[in-house]
Amino acid sequence: MPERLDLSVMAMVVAREFQDGAVVNLGIGLPLTCASYVPEGREVILHSEHGLLGNGRLAQDRSEVDPYVFIVGNRPVLAAPGMTFLSHDESFAIVRGGHIDITVLGGLQVDAAGNLANTHVPGKIAGNLGGAPDLATCAKRTVGMMYHTTRDGEPKVVERCTMPLTAVACVDRIVTDVAVMDIEAGRVVLREIAPGWSVEEVQALTGARLVVPLDLREISLG
Amino acid sequence: MPERLDLSVMAMVVAREFQDGAVVNLGIGLPLTCASYVPEGREVILHSEHGLLGNGRLAQDRSEVDPYVFIVGNRPVLAAPGMTFLSHDESFAIVRGGHIDITVLGGLQVDAAGNLANTHVPGKIAGNLGGAPDLATCAKRTVGMMYHTTRDGEPKVVERCTMPLTAVACVDRIVTDVAVMDIEAGRVVLREIAPGWSVEEVQALTGARLVVPLDLREISLG
Amino acid sequence: MINKVVATFDEAVADIPSGAMIHCGGFASPFNMPSYLIAALARQGASGLTFASTSAGTGVEIAARLRAQMAPLVDWPLDYWDLGLLADLGRMRKLITSFPAGTGRETVWPFERALERGEVELELIGQGSLAERIRAAKAGIAAFYTPVGPGTATAEGKEVRDFGGVPHVMETALPADFALVRAYRADRLGNLVFRGPRTFNQTMAGAARVTIAEVEEVVPLGELGPEAIHTPGVYVQRVVVRPSTPIPSWDTPC
Amino acid sequence: MINKVVATFDEAVADIPSGAMIHCGGFASPFNMPSYLIAALARQGASGLTFASTSAGTGVEIAARLRAQMAPLVDWPLDYWDLGLLADLGRMRKLITSFPAGTGRETVWPFERALERGEVELELIGQGSLAERIRAAKAGIAAFYTPVGPGTATAEGKEVRDFGGVPHVMETALPADFALVRAYRADRLGNLVFRGPRTFNQTMAGAARVTIAEVEEVVPLGELGPEAIHTPGVYVQRVVVRPSTPIPSWDTPC
Numbered sequence: 001m002p003e004r005l006d007l008s009v010m011a012m013v014v015a016r017e018f019q020d021g022a023v024v025n026l027g028i029g030l031p032l033t034c035a036s037y038v039p040e041g042r043e044v045i046l047h048s049e050h051g052l053l054g055n056g057r058l059a060q061d062r063s064e065v066d067p068y069v070f071i072v073g074n075r076p077v078l079a080a081p082g083m084t085f086l087s088h089d090e091s092f093a094i095v096r097g098g099h100i101d102i103t104v105l106g107g108l109q110v111d112a113a114g115n116l117a118n119t120h121v122p123g124k125i126a127g128n129l130g131g132a133p134d135l136a137t138c139a140k141r142t143v144g145m146m147y148h149t150t151r152d153g154e155p156k157v158v159e160r161c162t163m164p165l166t167a168v169a170c171v172d173r174i175v176t177d178v179a180v181m182d183i184e185a186g187r188v189v190l191r192e193i194a195p196g197w198s199v200e201e202v203q204a205l206t207g208a209r210l211v212v213p214l215d216l217r218e219i220s221l222g
Numbered sequence: 223m224p225e226r227l228d229l230s231v232m233a234m235v236v237a238r239e240f241q242d243g244a245v246v247n248l249g250i251g252l253p254l255t256c257a258s259y260v261p262e263g264r265e266v267i268l269h270s271e272h273g274l275l276g277n278g279r280l281a282q283d284r285s286e287v288d289p290y291v292f293i294v295g296n297r298p299v300l301a302a303p304g305m306t307f308l309s310h311d312e313s314f315a316i317v318r319g320g321h322i323d324i325t326v327l328g329g330l331q332v333d334a335a336g337n338l339a340n341t342h343v344p345g346k347i348a349g350n351l352g353g354a355p356d357l358a359t360c361a362k363r364t365v366g367m368m369y370h371t372t373r374d375g376e377p378k379v380v381e382r383c384t385m386p387l388t389a390v391a392c393v394d395r396i397v398t399d400v401a402v403m404d405i406e407a408g409r410v411v412l413r414e415i416a417p418g419w420s421v422e423e424v425q426a427l428t429g430a431r432l433v434v435p436l437d438l439r440e441i442s443l444g
Numbered sequence: 445m446i447n448k449v450v451a452t453f454d455e456a457v458a459d460i461p462s463g464a465m466i467h468c469g470g471f472a473s474p475f476n477m478p479s480y481l482i483a484a485l486a487r488q489g490a491s492g493l494t495f496a497s498t499s500a501g502t503g504v505e506i507a508a509r510l511r512a513q514m515a516p517l518v519d520w521p522l523d524y525w526d527l528g529l530l531a532d533l534g535r536m537r538k539l540i541t542s543f544p545a546g547t548g549r550e551t552v553w554p555f556e557r558a559l560e561r562g563e564v565e566l567e568l569i570g571q572g573s574l575a576e577r578i579r580a581a582k583a584g585i586a587a588f589y590t591p592v593g594p595g596t597a598t599a600e601g602k603e604v605r606d607f608g609g610v611p612h613v614m615e616t617a618l619p620a621d622f623a624l625v626r627a628y629r630a631d632r633l634g635n636l637v638f639r640g641p642r643t644f645n646q647t648m649a650g651a652a653r654v655t656i657a658e659v660e661e662v663v664p665l666g667e668l669g670p671e672a673i674h675t676p677g678v679y680v681q682r683v684v685v686r687p688s689t690p691i692p693s694w695d696t697p698c
Numbered sequence: 699m700i701n702k703v704v705a706t707f708d709e710a711v712a713d714i715p716s717g718a719m720i721h722c723g724g725f726a727s728p729f730n731m732p733s734y735l736i737a738a739l740a741r742q743g744a745s746g747l748t749f750a751s752t753s754a755g756t757g758v759e760i761a762a763r764l765r766a767q768m769a770p771l772v773d774w775p776l777d778y779w780d781l782g783l784l785a786d787l788g789r790m791r792k793l794i795t796s797f798p799a800g801t802g803r804e805t806v807w808p809f810e811r812a813l814e815r816g817e818v819e820l821e822l823i824g825q826g827s828l829a830e831r832i833r834a835a836k837a838g839i840a841a842f843y844t845p846v847g848p849g850t851a852t853a854e855g856k857e858v859r860d861f862g863g864v865p866h867v868m869e870t871a872l873p874a875d876f877a878l879v880r881a882y883r884a885d886r887l888g889n890l891v892f893r894g895p896r897t898f899n900q901t902m903a904g905a906a907r908v909t910i911a912e913v914e915e916v917v918p919l920g921e922l923g924p925e926a927i928h929t930p931g932v933y934v935q936r937v938v939v940r941p942s943t944p945i946p947s948w949d950t951p952c
Contacts, residue, residue, distance in 0.1 A: 043446050050895045076772055082666060083670045084677075088725070091829070095826055096826055097583050122803075125813050126810060127822070133847060134825065267931070292473035294471075296514065306889060307924045314837075316932055316933075318576070343549065344549075347559050348559060351568055351570045386597055387597075389592070608840070637925070
């Protein structure tokens with residue numbers, strides 16, 4: 001198999017579409033990485049569920065830490081000018097009210113209908129929903145960011161999710177370490193493909209039938 | 223007819239029941255007067271619908287006016303330590319959520335079921351609801367404060383309201399310039415009577431049948 | 445770079461079309477009314493407008509009377525205009541409000557006259573339900589059940605349902621195309637800080653597709669402070685600064 | 699004179715009965731958890747408790763691990779306790795939450811173990827609906843319709859209804875007997891100011907019959923300022939001040 005994309009490249013592919021002024025929510029896990037790859041010259045407002053808007057980058061050392069400015073996952077971040085603190089209810093008024101332009105969420109499974117399953121941790125008695133149901137349902141655009149297959153090689157892009165759903169018909173785009181796919185009218189459309197990969201190789205790792213348009217491109221960050 | 227009570231005495235009768243720490247909303251018109259008669263030594267938190275909690279007394283002259291601190295009716299009031307500003311939605315979250323201990327509202331009619339009509343201004347094409355529906359319905363206690371009869375001598379305490387209702391089954395007590403009455407189980411119970419008045423004289427001005435308990439007292443501020 | 449500050453009031457309201465649904469903030473004080481936005485909208489000429497607002501507004505004549513009455517206490521601003529101006533000019537099709545009328549028989553507001561002439565429609569609703577309907581629009585809630593209204597005209601035509609033995613009215617979200625609000629300070633991200641009771645100004649900011657904030661001043665980014673911001677900029681699309689010297693006529697471009 | 703300040707944490711939670719329904723704030727940082735209130739409740743001994751909280755909590759052991767992990771960046775407080783402590787002690791009957799489990803297979807929270815033992819009940823719900831249900835309780839809204847949940851387990855047994863062609867789930871208010879929240883500063887009226895993201899601490903304050911706020915300090919009345927107060931005192935019944943020197947064991951009376 002050809003080489004898969006690095007996490008940093010995946011993050012760049014996702015972050016390409018952050019427009020200047022976009023309000024962006026990044027889920028725990030892979031999506032958080034995107035914060036470091038906002039394209040040059042664009043100003044993006046980050047939203048964090050527990051009541052934080054417009055924070056800066058992750059703190060790198062003790063001198064940078066303000067114990068009151070954390071994002072989800074116990075990670076201290078820098079304050080930024082214009083940053084705002086909120087309550088949980090106001091934070092989700094922003095989400096549910098459609099004020100988030102893009103949310104990037106990790107996924108365990110995404111299917112051809114755009115259904116998202118990212119709740120269930122295998123081997124655990126209970127899964128976490130967090131803020132994902134609201135974000136996936138109500139953000140103007142939902143991007144699923146995940147490895148193309150599980151550690152065991154099982155496809156995560158599937159015809160029909162078998163795991164408990166977080167939200168239905170919510171995913172607009174999937175970015176993996178192998179491809180960029182859009183969910184359109186109940187189908188998975190292959191938009192971009194990692195360098196060196198063939199459509200057949202991607203299809204072999206995918207549980208849903210891929211629609212291959214004429215303008216399929218190689219993933220490029222130029 | 224014996225003399226009716228002054229507005230200031232009416233206000234004192236109402237304000238007697240403001241407990242220390244009570245959260246109190248006073249409607250436009252007669253009820254606003256009660257703010258000046260909070261019993262000595264008691265601390266009361268005033269609530270005003272447009273987003274003000276815990277203000278002080280009305281401003282008396284220009285030197286006391288802060289143009290940003292008004293209560294409803296364009297009346298400037300003094301700031302007070304601990305005062306808080308709110309949005310209209312938060313202000314009514316406080317009302318609807320049952321966080322107001324007592325509201326005092328003016329009334330055009332109150333009936334034996336505790337229904338309140340205070341919307342319709344005779345001769346006008348439209349009446350004002352203001353915040354009265356929420357206050358009357360959701361405050362822990364609702365006191366109707368009004369003159370016992372209209373300018374034309376018509377009773378305002380009636381068996382059944384004929385004017386458009388502001389809220390149903392909401393009034394706990396009525397304080398007029400003649401009597402103090404409680405609404406109990408669909409009946410108007412005469413609790414206190416102005417000095418010099420007989421039960422018959424009060425009943426003659428009242429459109430609902432008054433229940434007269436054995437412990438009927440004369441209105442006293444002692 | 446994000447910069448929501450618009451140069452003039454005329455520019456800020458230029459794209460409001462006739463027939464639009466508009467939230468308008470302010471209440472109980474002449475110092476919290478988005479007066480310059482209202483004046484600009486009057487100049488712009490859009491008509492057939494539906495408004496949601498606490499009150500129908502006094503209009504120009506009664507404001508002048510209030511100015512005289514208030515003179516011993518406070519200088520009522522010469523650049524005060526409210527929705528009464530738009531009612532007077534015949535720009536309103538409908539008003540959703542809790543205070544359609546002046547208090548007292550002698551105080552007749554422009555909206556009352558327009559209502560008598562049959563030119564406008566009134567939807568009367570208590571302030572609490574109005575505020576919550578607007579907050580619902582901002583917060584993505586389609587409808588909610590409030591204990592306020594059953595047995596009154598407000599509940600007519602609406603679903604009434606029991607919760608815990610208490611009847612509740614179902615009220616629906618009330619979104620708008622535009623919201624006109626007034627705040628004290630803003631920054632270029634549209635973050636707002638209010639001064640005094642925040643009225644519907646804070647409630648409406650974010651409940652419309654386009655929220656336009658009229659402010660005393662725009663301060664450098666970071667000056668407002670994360671704990672002090674009342675309305676985050678994600679709710680605000682445009683900011684416009686009031687003139688430092690009052691412009692006493694509504695029909696002067698600014 | 700109003701004075702909501704209570705002398706000790708033990709006094710503040712003394713009347714919480716077994717079987718109570720409790721809101722507990724804090725999330726995503728050890729510095730916003732009402733740790734001393736949780737510890738006092740653990741000492742007090744009430745059991746069969748139902749909690750609503752963003753997360754089930756790490757418990758004492760995993761907090762110690764996090765303390766070591768975080769050491770290069772920040773001194774994780776020695777006086778940090780969360781609901782994991784109460785799950786470990788067997789005091790929970792039910793938890794309504796969005797985060798019942800540690801992330802990663804190797805991080806097993808006390809609540810997960812209690813769930814495996816069949817000792818507790820879990821009601822899993824997304825953070826947004828949880829926050830809005832608690833806000834509804836505070837705001838006197840019996841129920842509301844959210845577009846979040848249709849087609850997922852969250853909607854099971856709940857009414858689903860179309861608004862504008864979009865299915866919405868009816869969620870009901872979630873009130874509590876007690877709310878345990880953490881703020882930064884308070885005054886004797888119970889007015890609160892928060893520092894940092896306010897999480898469920900602000901959302902829950904006022905949604906319970908009795909709201910108890912754990913704060914860094916109580917300041918003289920008037921010092922917080924009318925524009926700066928985040929939670930008005932009408933929502934808060936008791937205030938208690940954290941010790942100036944951390945008490946590193948949860949079972950020490952304070």
